[in-house]
Every structure is written in structure tokens, then in C-alpha cells.
Amino acid sequence: MAKITFPIGPQHPALKEPESFKITAEGECVVDVDIRLGYVHRSIEAACLARNYVQGQYVCERICGICSHIHSNTFARAVEDLLQLEVPARAKYLRVLVAELERIHSHLLWLGVAAHEVGFDTLFMYVWRDREVVQDLLEMITGNRVHYGFTTIGGTKFDLTPQMADKCTEGLMVLRERTEYYKQVATTESSFLKRVEGVGVLTEQQARELGAVGPTARASNVPYDARWVFPYDAYPELDYQPITSDLGDVLGRTIVRVLETFQAIDICEEVLRRLPEGDIQVRAKPRVPEGETVARCEAPRGEVFYYIRSNGTDKPARVKVRTPSLANWPATIAMLEGAYVADAPIIIASIDPCMSCTDR
Amino acid sequence: MLDKIAGWALRKSPWVCHFNGGSCNACDIEIVAALMPRFDLERFGILLQGSPRHADVLICTGPITHQIRDRIIRVYEQAPEPKFVVAVGSCGTSGRPFCGKGAYSVMEGVDSIIPVHMYVPGCPPRPDAITYAVLKLLSTLDPKLADVLAEFEKSIPGIETMVQEGEPVAG
Amino acid sequence: MPLFYVLIFPGFLFLLAFALFAEYFDRKVVARLQNRQGPPWYQPLADTIKLLSKEDIITHDADKPMVNTVPLFGLAAVAASFLYVPMWTKDWHFSFQGDLIVVLYLLTIPAFVLVLLGWYSPNPFGSIGTGRVVTQLFGYEVPFALALLAPAIAAQSWRITDLLAYQDDHYWFALITPIAFLVAIAGLVGKLERVPFDIPHAETEIVEGPMTEYTGRKYALLKLMFSTETVVGAVLIAAIFLGGPHLPWVTKAVAGTAVAPLVGFLAVVLKALFIVFLLSVIKAALTRLRIDQMVRWCLTWLTFPILIQILYIVIVGSM
Amino acid sequence: MAETVEQTIEKLRQNYPGEILETKQVGLHEVFVTVPATYIVAFCKFLIEQGWWHLTTITGQDLGESIQLLYHFNGDEPPCITAVTEIATDDPKIASITPDVPAATMYEREINDLLGVVFEGHPRPGRLVLPDDWPEGVYPLRLDEIQKRAERDSENG
Numbered sequence A: 001m002a003k004i005t006f007p008i009g010p011q012h013p014a015l016k017e018p019e020s021f022k023i024t025a026e027g028e029c030v031v032d033v034d035i036r037l038g039y040v041h042r043s044i045e046a047a048c049l050a051r052n053y054v055q056g057q058y059v060c061e062r063i064c065g066i067c068s069h070i071h072s073n074t075f076a077r078a079v080e081d082l083l084q085l086e087v088p089a090r091a092k093y094l095r096v097l098v099a100e101l102e103r104i105h106s107h108l109l110w111l112g113v114a115a116h117e118v119g120f121d122t123l124f125m126y127v128w129r130d131r132e133v134v135q136d137l138l139e140m141i142t143g144n145r146v147h148y149g150f151t152t153i154g155g156t157k158f159d160l161t162p163q164m165a166d167k168c169t170e171g172l173m174v175l176r177e178r179t180e181y182y183k184q185v186a187t188t189e190s191s192f193l194k195r196v197e198g199v200g201v202l203t204e205q206q207a208r209e210l211g212a213v214g215p216t217a218r219a220s221n222v223p224y225d226a227r228w229v230f231p232y233d234a235y236p237e238l239d240y241q242p243i244t245s246d247l248g249d250v251l252g253r254t255i256v257r258v259l260e261t262f263q264a265i266d267i268c269e270e271v272l273r274r275l276p277e278g279d280i281q282v283r284a285k286p287r288v289p290e291g292e293t294v295a296r297c298e299a300p301r302g303e304v305f306y307y308i309r310s311n312g313t314d315k316p317a318r319v320k321v322r323t324p325s326l327a328n329w330p331a332t333i334a335m336l337e338g339a340y341v342a343d344a345p346i347i348i349a350s351i352d353p354c355m356s357c358t359d360r
Numbered sequence B: 001m002l003d004k005i006a007g008w009a010l011r012k013s014p015w016v017c018h019f020n021g022g023s024c025n026a027c028d029i030e031i032v033a034a035l036m037p038r039f040d041l042e043r044f045g046i047l048l049q050g051s052p053r054h055a056d057v058l059i060c061t062g063p064i065t066h067q068i069r070d071r072i073i074r075v076y077e078q079a080p081e082p083k084f085v086v087a088v089g090s091c092g093t094s095g096r097p098f099c100g101k102g103a104y105s106v107m108e109g110v111d112s113i114i115p116v117h118m119y120v121p122g123c124p125p126r127p128d129a130i131t132y133a134v135l136k137l138l139s140t141l142d143p144k145l146a147d148v149l150a151e152f153e154k155s156i157p158g159i160e161t162m163v164q165e166g167e168p169v170a171g
Numbered sequence C: 001m002p003l004f005y006v007l008i009f010p011g012f013l014f015l016l017a018f019a020l021f022a023e024y025f026d027r028k029v030v031a032r033l034q035n036r037q038g039p040p041w042y043q044p045l046a047d048t049i050k051l052l053s054k055e056d057i058i059t060h061d062a063d064k065p066m067v068n069t070v071p072l073f074g075l076a077a078v079a080a081s082f083l084y085v086p087m088w089t090k091d092w093h094f095s096f097q098g099d100l101i102v103v104l105y106l107l108t109i110p111a112f113v114l115v116l117l118g119w120y121s122p123n124p125f126g127s128i129g130t131g132r133v134v135t136q137l138f139g140y141e142v143p144f145a146l147a148l149l150a151p152a153i154a155a156q157s158w159r160i161t162d163l164l165a166y167q168d169d170h171y172w173f174a175l176i177t178p179i180a181f182l183v184a185i186a187g188l189v190g191k192l193e194r195v196p197f198d199i200p201h202a203e204t205e206i207v208e209g210p211m212t213e214y215t216g217r218k219y220a221l222l223k224l225m226f227s228t229e230t231v232v233g234a235v236l237i238a239a240i241f242l243g244g245p246h247l248p249w250v251t252k253a254v255a256g257t258a259v260a261p262l263v264g265f266l267a268v269v270l271k272a273l274f275i276v277f278l279l280s281v282i283k284a285a286l287t288r289l290r291i292d293q294m295v296r297w298c299l300t301w302l303t304f305p306i307l308i309q310i311l312y313i314v315i316v317g318s319m
Numbered sequence D: 001m002a003e004t005v006e007q008t009i010e011k012l013r014q015n016y017p018g019e020i021l022e023t024k025q026v027g028l029h030e031v032f033v034t035v036p037a038t039y040i041v042a043f044c045k046f047l048i049e050q051g052w053w054h055l056t057t058i059t060g061q062d063l064g065e066s067i068q069l070l071y072h073f074n075g076d077e078p079p080c081i082t083a084v085t086e087i088a089t090d091d092p093k094i095a096s097i098t099p100d101v102p103a104a105t106m107y108e109r110e111i112n113d114l115l116g117v118v119f120e121g122h123p124r125p126g127r128l129v130l131p132d133d134w135p136e137g138v139y140p141l142r143l144d145e146i147q148k149r150a151e152r153d154s155e156n157g
Helices: A044-049 A053-061 A068-083 A089-117 A121-142 A162-188 A190-196 A204-209 A214-218 A250-274 A324-336 A341-350 A355-359 B002-012 B026-033 B069-078 B090-094 B127-139 B143-155 C002-007 C012-033 C043-053 C064-082 C099-120 C124-155 C160-169 C178-191 C216-241 C250-254 C260-285 C291-318 D005-015 D037-049 D102-115 D143-156
Strands: A003-008 A020-026 A029-036 A291-299 A302-310 A316-322 B016-020 B057-061 B084-088 B118-120 D022-026 D030-034 D054-062 D066-074 D080-088 D093-095 D118-120
Touching (some): A003 A341, A003 C124, A020 A341, A029 A324, A029 A341, A044 A053, A053 A068, A068 A089, A068 A291, A089 A121, A089 A162, A089 A250, A121 B026, A121 C260, A162 A190, A162 A250, A204 A214, A214 A302, A291 D022, A291 D030, A302 A324, A302 D054, B002 C043, B016 B026, B016 B069, B026 B127, B057 B090, B057 B127, B090 B118, B118 B127, C012 C260, C064 C099, C099 C124, C099 C160, C099 C216, C124 C160, C124 C216, C124 C291, C160 C216, C178 C216, C178 C260, C178 C291, C216 C260, D005 D022, D005 D030, D037 D066, D037 D080, D054 D102, D080 D093, D102 D118
Parallel strands (some): B016 B057, B057 B084, B084 B118
Antiparallel strands (some): A003 A020, A020 A029, A291 A302, D054 D066, D066 D080
């Protein structure tokens, strides 16, 4: 049969971001995939070197428009480690609250996009409608729908008033009810199941060898979640288990994400209950002592990794960012090979790819 | 007469094509959010099209990276006349904060490559502002839309500061 | 007079108006089901006029005469088929023995229009879309034709007016042959390439498939071709399975009076809109299938039941 | 925490047959282990056998005379190990670990783009993040390039 090579991207309706996949297909079967990154390469690692730490945190937050809090949080944690700063307990809890709200928003967003990829626009619309609930909560707490600017080096910028906490509790209740409904739709609607069951299978061994992270790995039964393996912020005081599934296909990833949404709602409620009183910020010196450090965080898509080396000035000497999407590409290529062309968009979408993270 | 009808049709049915020129995703998500039940751009006849060939308005985000530069010109050329460009986000309007200090692979916003008719600054702008920008773009073609626009301005105070009209640039 | 029939009412102009209204109706229903407000009533008209007024780009390596004329053929074929479906009375003046076959034949032409356009388009999405159009054609075309064959066997005629007369005397075919009715709806969904069978132009996979490269006038014609095909298909199914202009009790009461055609006309329009409504609900409630799943599904859940239906009719009819 | 950082370092020194130049603790639970560049593939394989199965990423940085490569590994529990090695800036060549650790493919290509390190034996080399029209031999994260950009920025104000 004749081989046909066609591009997905850089400008393609399945991808909201430009990235180029050259898919070679034999009939309807994918035989080879080539990824070309760099369309969103904004030279952020280099830009950090020319900026001081506060500006660097601002730019790093703009690595990704979905998990922006995680980036600024990880950056801040790395710098706090270099400065030997102890962050107030209240700030730690607030960071967890915003991180988990962000996870809810990201997972709902993904569920909608996944439904859109397989042509289920009604679910897409419903999920995104309810995503506005969590967007409103985030806007209320931080003042912006995306790019919250919530974390600062040494704590958080904004405090949570009791009224806000009440609103959060209300919103979380609505979300729990709606997520219950989506869980039911995503796991029982037969035409949706037809498109996700057994599609894009990644075995546990492949997931480990290819270095998959986040829900992609956890859906292949790899219980790796930086929140519980290397606890940070207030996570050591919150006792949860990583959510895994042994299905390994797109359905498994859907289930893991939906269950994680529930888990995130639980964590938010626990944080609201246990929120300690006190300061939210300690003063940080602009000059960072010489040294190097590593910080790991669990973003909605997987582990975010920062390596920062300081040379004793107010500007870093090296900032290295490893984002979960970049780590998941080798696994995605493995999933795509042998799949149907029609499944390519949903397989690519199933790792919740974030090109702006990948390229930085 | 025919021109009038064509103008009416264009105002009532502006199909948009979304182009990401290296943005961080936030603006793109907010553009999609504008199509969702809460904002529902379809009530103004706006449809999101996958192919630039079917679009009237290109919504461009991002500071334009060097790698995407040729592609955006191609997409612009692929769109049939008459066409309009809306630049969304602070990086889309100026390239900041990505361009400048230390950066080596970004341009200074969408208008360094193709003519822009409407700017929507904000990092990211709210979906209301994006809706408003498209409406305002259409109202430059149709004075009758001024009422809708005024109503919109009343319902969201301060929204008129969220959008900036572009210099009319020859294509 | 025939010219008036062909061009204005119930011919081309009325067909266009009805098609645009049906498109609006469809989009509105889907939007409401998705919790949105939906477009205003003039939206499809504005879309069409706008597309007609836009720049018409032909890629330089395309076969110009071919791509210019082929969309017209598609629209013309659908418009021609519309002449043979009765709009207000069962004594349709264009009717002749075998008109059902002609309508069926004319309604397959849009698929071939897409195949040709995809073939002449330099875009890889076009070629993949073309392959899918052809594969899908095998999936739905056979059960769709068989589904319309079932009532024809029962009424022992290939003439739509005879089928209408049969339904006047007995029950509507939707009640006599319910399986055939459901299969026909599913076949129509495949023919119109709507969710869950919108595989040939699945937006997130291959953009618009064969239509990706076509702009302005040609895209407008293609869109019109689909919306007119929706209307013709809906009216056809309304005529064959839902009694066309026939309404129980009412038709008998007004028979012979001046309002009879009007009642019949309203009945047909409402029934057709009901079919469109069903299509909209299906579109809002389901996920797109994959091409291999679609063909397998059509074989198991369309072809097989319709054969049983036909067997049943033949056995009952021979007794 | 399963073992302390000291215990881990001790265990590594005992189990690893090859040469370990230096060890130090970074942050809460990260161990940086310096090994000679020629043994990097063997050491990475050793780490994976010892339970640090996940290659988080590879960091490259230009220190002037040499380019430092940091292979960050983590396992199912703390601490994490980072293998550190240095190669000369004039002749930046090192064996690719991708054939043995498939997860490294993207990271190695990225470092090749940004720092010009040649990973010998990489199965699918090629440009990954830089634009197609980027000049050959210019590596944006090298110190001289950073310096050039800083001068350009100060000229522009």
C-alpha cells in the first residue's frame, strides 16, 4: 500500500498551539512519526539569565498559560532553597490551594479538549461551562483568570479572607457534583468509549523506559507523583495516595484525570479546613548566595523540574526548566506508532500536551 | 447595492481562524473560552474555523517566534480577501515580556509581521475583551453595531480600555 | 408554469430558502442542547452571501475547469432530485414509475463531488478525506438504499406517490417497517456526513477533508449542497416513512377543499423539520466514530437488520 | 524517607565499581555525584539498575573552560541522584545515553541545539528547538553568546 506523509500542524485545528508532527501513514495506519519542536521557543531560559530573580519568576510564570502557578511556585521554591528561607505555614497551605484549584481547571480543560478531539462537542461545551466556576474562584483569590502571580519568593502575594474561603467551599461543592456527572459520561457513554478504549496503549514497562510522567505514567500503573513521593509545601501534612490505573490507554488517562479532579477537590477542602493563621510572606534578599539547587513540583501534566545555579548576584547563572510535556513526547511517539490516523489527535491530546511548556 | 449586501453578510458572519504565534497558551484558551456557553460568540455569527481558507478574521496570539514567522505569513496569504487581523495578548501586541533582554528567538508582536486591525492587550485578556475586540472591529464596518457595543460597554465597566484600534496599514 | 415549478416553487428558490432555514434550525437546536444561545435566524443566509462575496482562491496546481464546475454539478443534482419528492400532495406532477431510484441515484452524486474535489486538491488532507468518503460510501449507501427498498417492496412500486397512497390506506411505513425507518435515518446521517459519521471532514483530524482548500464561492456551493441535501433527504424520508402530506383525520377532513394543499405542505415541512431535529439530537449526543468502526458498525447494525426487515416484509407479503 | 542522604552516598560508593570523583548534597534530597565523562553511560545504567529508574532531565551549562552536564535521576522514593560530568568546551563530545536510556532522546537533542554538545551515537539527531534558519555553529546558551546579547541589550537601552 502506498505510504502517505501528512503534517499535523503547525497550524491545525486539533492543536491549539503550533507544533509539527509529520505522520507517515500506510492507508489508515501510522508507521512513522517525526516531531519538530521550536515553534513556541521563546528563549525563556536565556531570558532568565538577563533578568533578576523577581523578573525571572514573572517570565517563568509565562512559560505556560495553563499551569502557570506551578512554574512560578517551583521557581520560588528553588530560590527559597538557595536563600535558606523558611516560608510561613499559611503561605504553604495557600500555595497548595491555588495549585489544586489550577489542577481542577487544567483537568476539566483537558476533558473538554479530549471530547472535542473525538467530535463530542456537547461534552466539550458542558465541561468548559463548569470550568468557569473554578476560573471564577481563581480570579477571586488572585485577581486574574490565568497567570495568577500568586506566589512570590518568600511566600504568597495575596491572603485568603474568610468570605473568600466560604465562596471557595460553595464553588467546590458545585464542582464535585458536576465532576460526578462527567465521570459518569466519560466512563459509560458508549460512542465515547469506542474512541478511547484500547487506544494509544502504553505498557508499564514502556512508561518507565521512556520516562513518562504525570497522568500519562500513572494511567500505565506507575505510581509516581511528586506531590507524594517528594512532598513539598504543605503536602507532607496532607496524606493522599497517587491515583493510578492499569488500563494504560486513553480511557485510563481519562479516569486518572477525573479521579484526580476529585482528589484535588478533597485537598482544597482539607486545606480550607486546616488553613493556619499567620503571616503569608517573609522578606527575601534580592541577592542570592552562590550555589545550585533543584526543585520538583507536580503540575497537572506531571513533574516540573527546575535547576537553578546562582553566582551570588541578583541574576541567576543558569535556569533549567524541564516540563512534563517534553518528558512525555517519547512515550507519545511509541503510542502513535501502529495506531490509526484517525486516533492520532486523541492520542496526542491524551498526554495533555503543552507546546509552550515543551519549547519554552 | 451588491456591496452593501456583501458588507452586511460579512458583518453578520465573521468566521475566525485562530493562529498561535508562540504564545504561552493562556490567550488561546481564553479565545476558546469565548466560544463556550458563558460567552457564546456564535450568537454574533462568529464561528471558529480550522482552515485559514475559510476565515475572515485571523486571531493571532504570541510574540511570533522566528520558527513560526514564515508560517504566519503563509496563513495570512491563504486567507481570502477581505480579511482582518486581531492581535491578542500583551506579547501579541508588543512581544513583551518575551522579547528584549536576553531573548534570541522572538519578534516584537504580530504587527512586526502582518498588518493588525485591532489590539487586545492583557496577559491574558479576558474572553469579554476578546469578544469586545471582535465586535468593535465589526462596528468599524457597521455603525449600527454601536448600540450593541454601548450595551456591552455598560454591562462591563471599563472594557473600552481593554482594546486598542490598529493603525490602518496597507496590506 | 413548469419553469415556475422548477425555478421558484417548489423548485430551486424554495429549496434554497428551506435549506437555509433547516440549517438555522439545526444549528439553533444543537446550540440549545449545548447550553448556548445559538445564532440568529439570518445566520446561514449571511454565511452564504459572505462566502459568495469572498475571494475565490484556486491553488495553482489544481485543474481549474474541473474544480470550478464540480460543485455546481453537486448542487444541481440535489436540486434536481428535489423535484421528484412530493411537497404537498400525493398526486405529484413530476412523478413517474421508478422516481425513487432516480432520487436515490441523484443523492449519491454529492459524495462523488467530494471525491473529485479531494482528488484535484493538492492538500494531503484532501486525499485522506477522499479515501474516507469512498470507504464510508460503502458503509451507509447499501443499507440506506435497502431501507428505502423495504417500503417499496411492501407497496410493490418504485414510485413515491404509490408509496404515499399505500400509507394513506394503511399505516405510515415508520410503523409498518420501524427498522427500515431507523436504518434510513442512520443512512441519512452517513450521507450528510454528520456526527457520528462526519469522518470525511473530521475537523480535528483532517481539517475539512476534501473541502479544505476551497474558498469563497466554491465553499458556499459545497455548504449549500449539504444543506439542500439535508432537506431533500428529510423530505424524502418524511414522504416514504411518515406519510408525506398525509395527516391522520385532518387530511380526510380537508380533502378536496382549497386548503388541502396548504395542510399537506405544512405537514411535509413539519415532518421534514422533525427529521432534521432528530439529526441535530444525534449530532449533539454522540462522538465521531473511526472509519473502521463506522464500516463495521454499519454492517452489523444497519445492513444485517435491514435484511431481516426485508425478509419479514417478503414473507408477510407472500402470505 | 527510606534512607538518609549519607547512607545513599555510602551505598553508591560501595556498589559502583568505577570511579566517583566527588559527592555532595543539594537541597533536601538531591545527591550530586561527579563522574568522569568517559564513564557516564556505564554510570547511568548503574543508577537505573539501582532503582533510580526515571531520567528527569539532562541539564547542560557552560562554565567557560568546560561544559557541565547534569543527568538528573529519580526513583520511587527520595533521595534523587544527579550524575555530573564535565567536557571541554573546545571539543564538546560525549557518548549518547539514548540507546540505553530512551527517555534521554529529547533532552540530548535540546542540549545539542542550545550548547552544541555532540552526543555520539544518538539514533535520531537533528535540530529540535531552534528555528530552521538558525546559523550553524551558534549556540545561544554558550557564555560568549549570552555576553553578546547582553551587549546588544545595553546598546538598545
